[in-house]
Amino acid sequence: MSENNVGNLVIISKNYTENGENIRWNSAGETSLQSGKRIRMAGKQDGVTFHKNDPVNLNAATPIKVLQVTGPKSVVNHNTYEFSATAFSEKVPDNQLMLVHWAYSFDGGKTIEPFKTGTTRAEKGIAYKLITVDGNTVDKEVTVYAYFRKPDTNIKVTSKVIYLPLVVDAYRVPGLNEDGSDIANDMAYGKGASAKPVYNGGELTSYKTNYLDKGFDITRDAKYANSDAGNKSIYNEKQILATGRLMQFSNAYSDNNSLFRQFRDMVDLMARSDLNDNIHNMIDKFERNEGGIYENAKLTAAVMANPSTIRFCTGIEDEMADRIKNAGGELITMEDKKIYYGKEADYNKKHPYGHPSFPYSRDYNLVKGLTIAINDVWCYKVTMTYFKITGNNYKAKYEVQLWDHFGLDLPDMEKFYSYGAGFRAWFLLQHLRGYKPFLTKVRFEKEFTGNITEGAQERKNKRTK
Numbered sequence: 520m521s522e523n524n525v526g527n528l529v530i531i532s533k534n535y536t537e538n539g540e541n542i543r544w545n546s547a548g549e550t551s552l553q554s555g556k557r558i559r560m561a562g563k564q565d566g567v568t569f570h571k572n573d574p575v576n577l578n579a580a581t582p583i584k585v586l587q588v589t590g591p592k593s594v595v596n597h598n599t600y601e602f603s604a605t606a607f608s609e610k611v612p613d614n615q616l617m618l619v620h621w622a623y624s625f626d627g628g629k630t631i632e633p634f635k636t637g638t639t640r641a642e643k644g645i646a647y648k649l650i651t652v653d654g655n656t657v658d659k660e661v662t663v664y665a666y667f668r669k670p671d672t673n674i675k676v677t678s679k680v681i682y683l684p685l686v687v688d689a690y691r692v693p694g695l696n697e698d699g700s701d702i703a704n705d706m707a708y709g710k711g712a713s714a715k716p717v718y719n720g721g722e723l724t725s726y727k728t729n730y731l732d733k734g735f736d737i738t739r740d741a742k743y744a745n746s747d748a749g750n751k752s753i754y755n756e757k758q759i760l761a762t763g764r765l766m767q768f769s770n771a772y773s774d775n776n777s778l779f780r781q782f783r784d785m786v787d788l789m790a791r792s793d794l795n796d797n798i799h800n801m802i803d804k805f806e807r808n809e810g811g812i813y814e815n816a817k818l819t820a821a822v823m824a825n826p827s828t829i830r831f832c833t834g835i836e837d838e839m840a841d842r843i844k845n846a847g848g849e850l851i852t853m854e855d856k857k858i859y860y861g862k863e864a865d866y867n868k869k870h871p872y873g874h875p876s877f878p879y880s881r882d883y884n885l886v887k888g889l890t891i892a893i894n895d896v897w898c899y900k901v902t903m904t905y906f907k908i909t910g911n912n913y914k915a916k917y918e919v920q921l922w923d924h925f926g927l928d929l930p931d932m933e934k935f936y937s938y939g940a941g942f943r944a945w946f947l948l949q950h951l952r953g954y955k956p957f958l959t960k961v962r963f964e965k966e967f968t969g970n971i972t973e974g975a976q977e978r979k980n981k982r983t984k
Contacts, residue, residue, distance in 0.1 A: 584608040585619065585646075585665045585674050593679040593851040594652045594661065595906050602676065604646040604665035616641035619665050621648045625658040628672045654680045684902040684918065685854040687839060690866060690874060691898030692727055693735055693922040693958050694743035698860045699727060702751055703897070704928035706743075709752020710953045711759060717751045718742075731858060734900075734920075735958075737812055745810030745955040754929055754950050762932045769943040775952055778944035779806055785941020786891055793817050794888025801892060801925055801959070805948070810955040813925065814962070821889060822921065822961045826882050827875045832919070834872020835901055836967045837975035839915065848913070848971030850906060874899055875921060893923045893959060904964070908971070916966040926956025 587606035594600050604619050619641075622633040638649040652661060662677045664670040695718075696703045702717040726740060741747050760767050773781070779802070786798045797818050804813055822828050839853065846852045859866055867873050875896045877889035885891075898921075905916035927936070927946045936942040948954040969978070 582608075583611060583667055584671065585667065588663060588665045588674055588676045590663055590676040591678050591849060593681050593849045595681045595683065595850055596652050596654055598907060599649055599651045600678075602648050602650055602663045602665070607644075611644070613641040613644070616644070616646040619646040619648075619667060621650075622664045622666070622670050623650070624662045624664070625654060625660075627660075628662060628675070631664060631670050631672075652680060654682075656682050679851060681850050681853075683906065684904045685850065686731065686856045687853065687901040687903055687917065688835065688855055688870065689731060689858045689898075689900045690870070691860060692730055692743075692858060693898055693960075694740075694745075694924070695723070695727075697862060699723065699858065702753070703924055704753060705924045705926035705931070706745060706956050706958075707751050707753040707928070708745065708926070708949050708953060708955050709750050709754075709951075711752065711754070711756030711951050712750065713752050713755045714750045715753050717753070727858060730900075731856060735812075735922075735960075741810075744812055744958045747810070752950065756951060758929065759932075759947075759950055762929070762937055765937060765940075766932065766943055766947070769940065770947055770951060773944065773947070775948065778948050778952070781940045781944040782948070783941075785939060785944075786888075789885055789891045790888030792887050794821055794892060798888055798892050804957060805925065805954055808954050810957045812958045812960050814960050818892060818959075819961050819963055821887065822875065822877075822893070823963050825875065825877060825889065827877060831872055831875045832965055835917070835919075836965075836969075837978050838870075838872065839903065839917070839967075840969045840978055841974040843913065843969065843971055844974035844977075848908060848911065850903075853903060893921075893961075896921045896923055898922045905966070911971045912968065913971065914966065914968050916964060918962065918964050921961040923959040923961075924956055925959050 585604045585607055587604070588602065589605055590602035591600050602621070604616075617639060619639070620633060621639070622631045624631045634648070634650070640647045646665065648663075648665070650663065654661060658680050660677050660679050662675050664672075664675050666674065691697065692699055694703060694706050695701065700723070701715070707717065726743060729736070729739065735743075737744060737746065745751070760770065769778070769781075782802055783799065786802065787795070790798045794817060797815050800815065801813060804811075842853050843850070859870070863873075877893055878895070879885035879890045900920045901917055903915060903917045905914075907914050926949055927942065931942070932946055936946075949956055973981075
């Protein structure tokens with residue numbers, strides 16, 4: 520626990536004026552006013568008065584005590600908040616309220632530490648203390664005490680300590696299917712000998728917990744990015760070839776080199792902008808048969824600039840603003856630490872901002888190369904990484920991680936994709952020739968500002984004006 524420390528204030532000027540309805544100087548040490556000529560102070564009505572901070576005259580029988588301390592329900596680590604002593608056993612003048620002492624405890628009062636320095640003030644019978652929280656991830660709450668002689672363990676206020684980052688929203692898990700029960704169909708690969716289930720329940724539980732708490736770690740979670748070895752086939756050869764004569768023809772008359780050539784010829788027709796190199800890099804990684812994670816700066820920039828991503832981020836910011844407003848400016852309800860599964864339509868009922876997608880029919884995604892590179896984001900996680908509130912206004916930062924699978928599944932081939940030689944080549948290389956799909960990751964940070972009185976609807980109203 521720390522405070523706002525006061526340093527040195529030096530003002531050098533030819534003329535210096537302070538104007539205010541009330542101006543008060545408080546100092547814990549010596550205050551010096553020096554002038555080369557004279558110091559002039561004038562009070563228009565009652566003159567100028569100086570008060571000596573004499574000790575409070577305590578009645579021996581009924582010593583003055585603090586009776587009530589107030590503060591926020593929650594505090595964000597490393598942010599500054601104002602706590603107040605609002606009631607006393609006797610009426611105390613403001614200048615004497617500057618003698619109120621302040622202390623804190625992170626262990627429910629077992630260890631109480633006094634604040635040695637910091638910003639204090641008193642006004643209209645209330646003593647105030649600005650406190651900057653400096654806990655660690657072990658400390659779950661902080662208790663603040665105000666007192667004249669010694670802390671009273673019954674006179675306190677306790678605030679929940681919130682640590683950033685906070686999970687705001689998490690939809691699905693990289694590498695897993697829509698209900699999180701096994702490998703995603705488009706991440707499976709093999710040579711036509713089904714090995715379902717690919718993952719067991721125990722390892723999946725551990726993986727999902729770690730992903731939510733710590734994020735995806737390629738060393739720890741390598742198998743879910745196909746960086747490991749083994750058979751992860753979910754389709755047998757009969758299922759694959761039953762998709763039609765074109766698939767049978769491509770499989771019978773094309774070796775791996777021919778299939779990769781067909782794949783590359785297709786993407787040259789579909790990605791003609793800055794992302795042409797990106798999609799070739801993705802195919803190169805696929806051909807190296809290494810699995811893992813793919814990231815690309817140009818791909819990230821294109822995703823961030825896409826209208827679908829912009830709409831998604833606007834919706835996420837509105838959702839965070841709503842949570843802040845409903846909690847009175849606090850983050851006590853900001854975290855939503857659970858993973859949402861299920862079909863997209865059901866998810867969107869409760870999360871109307873949906874998720875970014877780049878279908879060929881919108882925003883020139885096809886020729887820009889986003890459709891072939893990602894098409895429809897499979898899962899995402901949004902975390903708040905910074906929050907600073909000043910008065911009623913705040914500034915927040917958040918991180919977005921979008922994940923997709925560079926692979927195809929059988930339902931893709933049951934659509935029009937099977938008529939394209941390049942798509943058939945991709946599917947055959949993955950499911951009959953054993954080439955590993957991988958995770959595509961797009962990560963970026965954004966920030967927004969708001970007012971604690973404005974939620975989603977108020978923000979929408981401002982945008983439509």
